[in-house]
Amino acid sequence: xxxxxxxxxxxxxxxxxxxxxxxxxxxxxxxxxxxxxxxxxxxxxxxxxxxxxxxxxxxxxxxxxxxxxxxxxxxxxxxxxxxxxxxxxxxxxxxxxxxxxxxxxxxxxxxxxxxxxxxxxxxxxxxxxxxxxxxxxxxxxxxxxxxxxxxxxxxxxxxxxxxxxxxxxxxxxxxxxxxxxxxxxxxxxxxxxxxxxxxxxxxxxxxxxxxxxxxxxxxxxxxxxxxxxxxxxxxxxxx
Amino acid sequence: xxxxxxxxxxxxxxxxxxxxxxxxxxxxxxxxxxxxxxxxxxxxxxxxxxxxxxxxxxxxxxxxxxxxxxxxxxxxxxxxxxxxxxxxxxxxxxxxxxxxxxxxxxxxxxxxxxxxxxxxxxxxxxxxxxxxxxxxxxxxxxxxxxxxxxxxxxxxxxxxxxxxxxxxxxxxxxxxxxxxxxxxxxxxxxxxxxxxxxxxxxxxxxxxxxxxxxxxxxxxxxxxxxxxxxxxxxxxxxxxxxxxxxxxxxxxxxxxxxxxxxxxxxxxxxxxxxxxxxxxxxxxxxxxxxxxxxxxxxxxxxxxxxxxxxxxxxxxxxxxxxxxxxxxxxxxxxxxxxxxxxxxxxxxxxxxxxxxxxxxxxxxxxxxxxxxxxxxxxxxxxxxxxxxxxxxxxxxxxxxxxxxxxxxxxxxxxxxxxxxxxxxxxxxxxxxxxxxxxxxxxxxxxxxxxxx
Numbered sequence: 101x102x103x104x105x106x107x108x109x110x111x112x113x114x115x116x117x118x119x120x121x122x123x124x125x126x127x128x129x130x131x132x133x134x135x136x137x138x139x140x141x142x143x144x145x146x147x148x149x150x151x152x153x154x155x156x157x158x159x160x161x162x163x164x165x166x167x168x169x170x171x172x173x174x175x176x177x178x179x180x181x182x183x184x185x186x187x188x189x190x191x192x193x194x195x196x197x198x199x200x201x202x203x204x205x206x207x208x209x210x211x212x213x214x215x216x217x218x219x220x221x222x223x224x225x226x227x228x229x230x231x232x233x234x235x236x237x238x239x240x241x242x243x244x245x246x247x248x249x250x251x252x253x254x255x256x257x258x259x260x261x262x263x264x265x266x267x268x269x270x271x272x273x274x275x276x277x278x279x280x281x282x283x284x285x286x287x288x289x290x291x292x293x294x295x296x297x298x299x300x301x302x303x304x305x306x307x308x309x310x311x312x313x314x315x316x317x318x319x320x321x322x323x324x325x326x327x328x329x330x331x332x333x334x335x336x337x338x339x
Numbered sequence: 340x341x342x343x344x345x346x347x348x349x350x351x352x353x354x355x356x357x358x359x360x361x362x363x364x365x366x367x368x369x370x371x372x373x374x375x376x377x378x379x380x381x382x383x384x385x386x387x388x389x390x391x392x393x394x395x396x397x398x399x400x401x402x403x404x405x406x407x408x409x410x411x412x413x414x415x416x417x418x419x420x421x422x423x424x425x426x427x428x429x430x431x432x433x434x435x436x437x438x439x440x441x442x443x444x445x446x447x448x449x450x451x452x453x454x455x456x457x458x459x460x461x462x463x464x465x466x467x468x469x470x471x472x473x474x475x476x477x478x479x480x481x482x483x484x485x486x487x488x489x490x491x492x493x494x495x496x497x498x499x500x501x502x503x504x505x506x507x508x509x510x511x512x513x514x515x516x517x518x519x520x521x522x523x524x525x526x527x528x529x530x531x532x533x534x535x536x537x538x539x540x541x542x543x544x545x546x547x548x549x550x551x552x553x554x555x556x557x558x559x560x561x562x563x564x565x566x567x568x569x570x571x572x573x574x575x576x577x578x579x580x581x582x583x584x585x586x587x588x589x590x591x592x593x594x595x596x597x598x599x600x601x602x603x604x605x606x607x608x609x610x611x612x613x614x615x616x617x618x619x620x621x622x623x624x625x626x627x628x629x630x631x632x633x634x635x636x637x638x639x640x641x642x643x644x645x646x647x648x649x650x651x652x653x654x655x656x657x658x659x660x661x662x663x664x665x666x667x668x669x670x671x672x673x674x675x676x677x678x679x680x681x682x683x684x685x686x687x688x689x690x691x692x693x694x695x696x697x698x699x700x701x702x703x704x705x706x707x708x709x710x711x712x713x714x715x716x717x718x719x720x721x722x723x724x725x726x727x728x729x730x731x732x733x734x735x736x737x738x739x740x741x742x743x744x745x746x747x748x749x750x751x752x753x754x755x756x757x758x759x760x761x762x763x764x765x766x767x768x769x770x771x772x773x774x775x776x777x778x779x780x781x782x783x784x785x786x787x788x789x790x791x
Contacts, residue, residue: 294682
């Protein structure tokens with residue numbers, strides 16, 4: 101499989117109209133091999149014969165429930181499965197995710213949301229490992245490059261080593277680049293603890309990080325402070 | 340149990356006071372009676388005066404006027420017994436009174452009665468003066484006591500009073516305890532009623548009838564409780580069922596509208612109409628979700644998971660979610676937190692509080708189309724933590740503020756409806772309170788007060 105769009109997908113729902121619509125949405129998004137099943141029995145048969153690479157399941161089915169069906173299918177294969185259900189109670193979502201579902205989307209849903217979430221899961225599972233790694237381990241901030249694997253910052257003046265905490269903080273910011281990461285979240289990543297008592301320590305670490313990655317640490321361009329909330333790695337950074 | 344003890348203690352004290360009061364009244368009455376009676380001249384002085392008034396004038400006895408009047412006041416007859424035992428002079432002497440007396444006779448009647456006439460005697464220079472009162476007019480008694488006994492009389496009286504007091508207190512205590520034992524099961528029964536615990540008291544004894552009524556009340560209450568719970572559950576399940584059933588058709592509306600909105604083959608005006616359908620469907624989706632949550636909160640069907648969270652961290656996270664999800668101009672979001680709010684000091688259901696804050700921010704956005712600056716703050720007041728969501732927009736409509744203090748507010752308050760009702764329900768299940776106000780500087784402020 102070269103791209104995720106080549107994957108065969110199985111959609112299980114007792115509403116024929118929903119099946120038609122989801123199939124159309126997926127086709128429009130570029131997934132052309134979409135199979136549908138209206139009940140557990142059909143789903144089992146298609147799963148065994150066609151061996152799909154991804155499954156979208158409803159929770160309420162005429163001859164059983166989606167949770168049991170997912171457990172049964174999980175016993176045969178580890179392909180990504182996500183729930184698409186009208187049941188929005190936290191207990192149901194937690195049960196589905198707890199049983200090993202890759203995601204839980206509640207109806208009504210936006211077609212784009214379904215496609216994005218499904219693509220994300222398929223990409224994580226089926227994207228060639230080598231490509232992912234090179235994506236994951238190198239960050240470019242203008243002239244500065246950060247190699248997460250070796251934990252060094254490469255600048256035109258030479259190499260600077262990141263400490264373990266700086267590494268953890270920068271990685272968390274990079275994973276959410278373009279978004280604000282709260283100070284609480286950064287503390288949990290670096291110290292596995294709450295912010296309380298670490299306020300100044302966090303500020304000191306951020307200042308040291310800026311000294312390593314910013315050309316002018318007092319006027320940061322990439323690692324920005326969002327007053328009262330946390331920090332943000334500017335979106336203009338490129339992977 | 341404290342209040343029952345209080346009642347019993349008061350009852351004991353009251354009984355003791357009543358008993359003491361009775362003793363005091365008795366003492367006062369008796370003393371008063373004695374003093375009143377002692378005001379009359381004692382008979383013995385009258386007798387001596389009469390004796391002195393009986394004068395012997397050469398063998399002729401004569402009772403002077405004052406002695407005569409004293410005699411008539413108290414006695415009906417008199418006689419003077421000479422030294423030889425013979426009656427030497429008499430006045431009004433009844434026929435059944437002998438005229439000769441031996442020493443034994445005199446000794447006998449001087450203390451008691453003479454032929455059932457109560458008599459008094461007094462010495463006279465010529466013998467013994469005997470004064471008789473009519474039969475059955477006086478009661479005579481004699482007290483013989485040792486000196487020792489008499490000297491202890493004041494002590495005896497004091498002891499008697501103290502004994503009375505102790506007895507009164509002991510009896511009151513005994514009665515109080517007895518009453519306490521009898522009332523205790525009733526008290527337990529009554530206190531169990533508001534806690535919705537079943538009451539099955541023994542229906543014997545003097546409190547049996549009240550116990551029986553309490554038992555019956557408990558059965559009626561538990562039946563009502565069950566019926567109400569059933570009805571609430573049916574209503575919640577019905578709303579959940581309807582919400583569930585609406586979701587599937589709404590999925591189609593939203594899904595196809597979204598596809599049409601992005602269909603390049605359609606003219607822009609139709610794409611725009613599809614966008615409106617999609618947006619309104621999303622609004623229906625959030626309304627259904629709100630309705631479902633509101634009914635669960637209303638009827639206590641929403642399970643709560645209480646954990647200690649950092650209030651500062653919580654509002655930071657909510658604000659950041661909004662900003663990261665694309666909150667843009669003309670809206671802005673800022674926060675104010677104190678350093679102590681970063682500690683895990685607020686016990687709450689984090690997801691529900693997050694929902695309440697999201698509703699409040701959504702409300703500010705929804706009702707200020709021209710944009711506004713929203714501020715989230717947290718502070719530790721005397722009551723406990725207070726989280727405030729304020730904006731500088733157009734504020735709450737007056738009718739909302741009028742209704743916001745009421746407990747039985749209508750389920751929908753215009754466009755401000757369900758979102759804020761959910762906020763109030765959420766804070767209510769945290770035993771806190773929510774207040775809504777318009778600010779003098781413009782805009783409004785909702786405060787979630789967590790009472791600790």
